[in-house]
Amino acid sequence: MSVASVFPQLERLLPRISKPIQYVGGELGAVVKDWDSATVRWALSYPDAYEVGLPNQGVQILYEVLNEQPDVLAERTYAVWPDLEALMRAEGVPQFTVEAHRPVTAFDVFGISFATELGYTNMLTMLDLAGIPLDSRERDDRHPVVVAGGHAAFNPEPIADFIDAAVLGDGEEAVLEITAIVRQWKADGSPGGRDELLLRLARTESVYVPRFYDVDYLPDGRIQRVVPNRADVPFRVHKRTTMDLDAWPYPKRPLVPLAETVHERYAVEIFRGCTRGCRFCQAGMITRPVRERSITTVGQMVKEGLEFSGFHEVGLLSLSSADHSEIGDMCSGLAQQYEGTNVSLSLPSTRVDAFNVTLAQELARNGRRTGLTFAPEGGSERIRKVINKMVTEEDLIRTVVTAYSNGWRQVKLYFMCGLPTETDDDVLQIAKLAHDVIRAGREATGSRDIRCTVSIGGFVPKPHTPFQWARMEPPEVIDHRLRALKTAINADRNLGKAIGYRYHDGQPSLIEGLLSRGDRRVGAVIRRVWESGGRFDGWSEHFSYQRWVDAAAAVLPERGVDLDWYTTRERDQHEVLPWDHLDSGLDKDWLWQDWQDSLTGFEQDDCRWTPCFDCGVCPSQDTEIQIGPTGKKLLPLTPVGAGLRMPEAVHRHG
Numbered sequence: 001m002s003v004a005s006v007f008p009q010l011e012r013l014l015p016r017i018s019k020p021i022q023y024v025g026g027e028l029g030a031v032v033k034d035w036d037s038a039t040v041r042w043a044l045s046y047p048d049a050y051e052v053g054l055p056n057q058g059v060q061i062l063y064e065v066l067n068e069q070p071d072v073l074a075e076r077t078y079a080v081w082p083d084l085e086a087l088m089r090a091e092g093v094p095q096f097t098v099e100a101h102r103p104v105t106a107f108d109v110f111g112i113s114f115a116t117e118l119g120y121t122n123m124l125t126m127l128d129l130a131g132i133p134l135d136s137r138e139r140d141d142r143h144p145v146v147v148a149g150g151h152a153a154f155n156p157e158p159i160a161d162f163i164d165a166a167v168l169g170d171g172e173e174a175v176l177e178i179t180a181i182v183r184q185w186k187a188d189g190s191p192g193g194r195d196e197l198l199l200r201l202a203r204t205e206s207v208y209v210p211r212f213y214d215v216d217y218l219p220d221g222r223i224q225r226v227v228p229n230r231a232d233v234p235f236r237v238h239k240r241t242t243m244d245l246d247a248w249p250y251p252k253r254p255l256v257p258l259a260e261t262v263h264e265r266y267a268v269e270i271f272r273g274c275t276r277g278c279r280f281c282q283a284g285m286i287t288r289p290v291r292e293r294s295i296t297t298v299g300q301m302v303k304e305g306l307e308f309s310g311f312h313e314v315g316l317l318s319l320s321s322a323d324h325s326e327i328g329d330m331c332s333g334l335a336q337q338y339e340g341t342n343v344s345l346s347l348p349s350t351r352v353d354a355f356n357v358t359l360a361q362e363l364a365r366n367g368r369r370t371g372l373t374f375a376p377e378g379g380s381e382r383i384r385k386v387i388n389k390m391v392t393e394e395d396l397i398r399t400v401v402t403a404y405s406n407g408w409r410q411v412k413l414y415f416m417c418g419l420p421t422e423t424d425d426d427v428l429q430i431a432k433l434a435h436d437v438i439r440a441g442r443e444a445t446g447s448r449d450i451r452c453t454v455s456i457g458g459f460v461p462k463p464h465t466p467f468q469w470a471r472m473e474p475p476e477v478i479d480h481r482l483r484a485l486k487t488a489i490n491a492d493r494n495l496g497k498a499i500g501y502r503y504h505d506g507q508p509s510l511i512e513g514l515l516s517r518g519d520r521r522v523g524a525v526i527r528r529v530w531e532s533g534g535r536f537d538g539w540s541e542h543f544s545y546q547r548w549v550d551a552a553a554a555v556l557p558e559r560g561v562d563l564d565w566y567t568t569r570e571r572d573q574h575e576v577l578p579w580d581h582l583d584s585g586l587d588k589d590w591l592w593q594d595w596q597d598s599l600t601g602f603e604q605d606d607c608r609w610t611p612c613f614d615c616g617v618c619p620s621q622d623t624e625i626q627i628g629p630t631g632k633k634l635l636p637l638t639p640v641g642a643g644l645r646m647p648e649a650v651h652r653h654g
């Protein structure tokens with residue numbers, strides 16, 4: 001049965017809201033399919049505003065993978081700003097997709113990808129506007145199956161009441177498998193309704209359906225056990241790993257935004273996974289093992305992605321791009337291919353290594369220098385050993401001075417505050433490092449025209465990392481350290497004026513900590529925050545710490561716990577963690593040992609270049625590291641589209 005567009009109702013509201021263009025759809029790369037010809041229909045979302053949600057790589061990949069299936073239709077929906085939300089409520093306009101403005105509730109599956117837990121309240125807004133009951137148990141066959149994915153899905157317990165299912169790990173194959181199950185269930189005449197469909201999904205052992213698991217608690221508030229409440233679902237749910245990235249060269253037809261967005265570029269993921277072993281880094285831990293995309297596929301994707309989209313910028317993305325085994329050839333080959341065009345190439349530079357500067361210089365052949373960011377993460381050598389970030393002060397100064405000497409006038413240094421075992425002194429050492437960097441840079445270049453920006457993020461302990469047992473510092477301690485650091489940077493006025501200082505206060509990190517390591521009892525906090533107006537918690541201008549504190553105080557004590565219990569409390573080795581039944585492949589004993597090693601400053605090497613240290617992923621997931629040399633090359637130079645070439649270049653090469 002056809003589903004009517006809500007655009008006529010929406011259109012009347014557009015003149016009364018800010019940035020209406022973000023709601024109209026019609027982007028290059030968007031796909032509008034015939035509703036009636038599709039057998040399985042997905043609404044996909046990154047739960048934030050269009051400007052953040054549209055560039056999300058995960059959603060773009062799944063959107064394309066699904067729409068390539070002849071009988072599958074996928075459309076996108078984003079969180080609407082409060083001005084439109086109020087009007088939609090007043091006028092009865094439901095949550096809609098941007099392609100054909102179809103109501104989200106008409107779809108079979110509503111897939112939501114979470115990069116951060118601070119998107120949870122936006123999910124509730126979208127469900128509510130869609131007319132989908134917030135509590136998954138109140139849904140019936142008229143409602144889509146709500147599936148969470150993304151990194152936050154590795155502990156979906158705080159949103160267990162609101163979702164029907166969660167998928168851990170890579171989505172490319174998972175969405176097709178879910179689609180096949182939905183297709184078959186519908187073809188069978190939807191036997192057993194929604195429950196039967198969820199059961200079929202759960203039996204795959206890679207889709208987690210929270211309602212099929214019960215959580216028992218001990219009198220002190222800790223979890224006693226999480227067990228299936230029916231015989232035919234697995235005790236543990238496993239993550240998905242896509243092994244051959246060359247077989248999945250997406251996005252091929254990237255979405256080109258109509259309204260302004262945070263990134264406007266063609267992004268190609270050059271590898272997935274990271275084994276550097278930074279102990280705070282959830283992304284690195286849960287995406288193991290390392291799987292590289294070949295240089296040939298990367299070159300082909302860049303060529304086709306640019307030709308399709310007309311973007312002038314390419315980002316070679318991954319968790320640590322300079323670690324691709326063929327990154328040198330990749331960068332010089334692409335730089336040569338696009339020299340003289342208006343295409344700029346960039347690498348997110350985070351590793352403190354002079355090699356990064358060489359690569360950045362190679363990519364800057366077009367005369368466009370993108371910013372250089374290095375992430376030593378910890379201010380003192382001691383704390384860098386705790387977090388397994390093997391960078392010495394000499395490495396950092398040498399790297400930054402190399403950048404200044406090669407023409408960069410500005411570098412950004414990224415650190416964290418609140419790390420396990422951290423003292424005031426560890427943070428104050430950041431000031432000394434920054435002073436030394438400026439001093440050495442002025443000496444090497446003979447110029448005073450150099451700057452660095454010190455940017456500080458708050459540490460949040462994450463599930464499936466060695467720091468999953470760690471306590472957080474209260475926001476007052478973080479804020480005190482950040483103020484002291486500012487004073488220390490400016491204590492030397494001469495050096496201090498060449499140093500920019502950016503930081504977030506400790507409060508949002510504490511709430512992120514509550515949501516990251518929370519269990520099902522935290523769902524009541526999320527719901528209460530949302531009911532009292534919580535929206536867009538990832539945006540500092542919308543985030544209200546007090547709202548979260550009040551909601552936690554209102555609902556947690558009756559459940560025997562409180563905000564501190566979830567955040568500033570260290571866990572012991574034998575505590576059952578809310579995500580223990582969700583298998584990222586990492587062996588819990590190995591994680592515990594790595595946590596203990598961190599406390600003694602023991603550094604763990606990278607298994608790409610040293611023997612396997614048995615983190616557990618490869619054997620448990622039946623996967624292996626895939627790195628070069630592959631013997632593959634960039635394909636021979638092919639003419640770049642005339643539209644991309646600068647006029648003088650056309651003349652020179654023409």
Ligand code: SF4
Pocket residue numbers: 275288289290607608612613614615616617618619625
């Ligand atoms: S199992 Fe071994 S080889 Fe595989 S990611 Fe873990 S440490 Fe590396």
